[in-house]
Amino acid sequence: MKNLANLYQWVKYLLIFIVVVAVYTWSLQGIKVDTQVMQDSWQYVTKFLADFFPPNWEVLDIAVKALIETIQMSLWGTTIGAILSIPIAIASARNTAPIWLRWIANFLQNAVRSVPSIILGLIFVAATGLGAPAGTLALSIYTIGYLAKFYQQAIEAVDSRSLESLQVIGASKLQIAQYGILPQVLPLALGYTLWMFEYNIRAASVLGVVGAGGIGFQLKSYIDGFEYTKATTMMLVLLVVVTLIDALSSKLRQRLEQI
Structure with missing residues (x-):
């Protein structure tokens, strides 16, 4: 009985984890992140920030x-x-x-x-x-x-x-x-x-x-x-x-x- 209760807890946590991963995956698809653009943008960001100093x-x-x-x-x-x-x-x-x-x-x-x-x-x-x-x-x-x-x-x-x-x-x-x-x-x-x-x-x-x-x-x-x-x-x-x-x-x- 105890083993069955522990199995139930593990299954519950696994399902919660799967749901959380699915939600974040869905969110990431929605914001359409382009990793290549993110990598190329750093040079422009640093140049823009440099204009603020001193x-x-x-x-x-x-x-x-x-x-x-x-x-x-x-x-x-x-x-x-x-x-x-x-x-x-x-x-x-x-x-x-x-x-x-x-x-x-x-x-x-x-x-x-x-x-x-x-x-x-x-x-x-x-x-x-x-x-x-x-x-x-x-x-x-x-x-x-x-x-x-x-x-x-x-x-x-x-x-x-x-x-x-x-x-x-x-x-x-x-x-x-x-x-x-x-x-x-x-x-x-x-x-x-x-x-x-x-x-x-x-x-x-x-x-x-x-x-x-x-x-x-x-x-x-x-x-x-x-x-x-x-x-x-x-x-x-x-x-x-x-x-x-x-x-x-x-x-x-x-x-x-x-x-």
Whole structure:
């Protein structure tokens, strides 16, 4: 009997392996990779990358100003998106909302996540014109699609036994939320929000491609003008700041997890 069970496990794992290989083979056929073209392209890639060096530090002041604007966009975009995500997350969680409301809220989340950030940037550039306001609004909507989902998962992960204990002693719904849900959700929610702020700095640099302000706008301008060494300075400044913010937010998230 034991040998039969072991044989069943091996057959199951073998079938899973075959399915995974088949899926990846199908995917590889779909993207039509030409290995000869890949081999020949390296010389062009290296030549293109060589044009980016050495960096032109004469535009360092412009890079810093553009980066400050990018951080400001990310800060406001993340904050607005986080505030708007809270009611959507509550309406999406299975332990806080009826099924009909969950369906609507989850559909809204999926709808927002299905729109790329660059499309949101184009929409708000058309509405408000070129510049940081369009980028900030685009980041706000983009943030909702992810933070609402993260907050929802945090709410659904709440220990139901603690809520039941509060209900037994006659706590009101507001007290249950204040003493049962909030203490468990807050550290996770703050950690997710910090991660989203860090991510939005990168997203804001992409939004600059469509004229939504920030360092991405300057970066695209230099690349379009074949001023690659100036574009390198922009990317290096962005890399330094993103690395610093990543390290800082990681430490903050670790402390929040210990609360």
